[in-house]
Amino acid sequence: MPYRAVAEAALQQWREAVRRQEAEAVESPAWQQAGVDAEIAKDAYQQAIDDARRAHMPLPPPFETASE
Secondary structure, three states: HHHHHHHHHHHHHHHHHHHHHHHHOOOOOOHHHHHHHHHHHHHHHHHHHHHHHOOOOOOOHHHHHOOO
């Protein structure tokens, strides 16, 4: 399983969600949905790290580092 590729895809989805949220009016339905999508992507990134750890494979970098 390419855990780093899964993490990179989740990171791209998170960045896109953040961009969408920044473009929307605060508290609008689209803004809220973008926030939900960002959290889902962040969770998917963490899941890739957890899966890699369980498989004893190289870990993707921590989300905080990768998202800078």
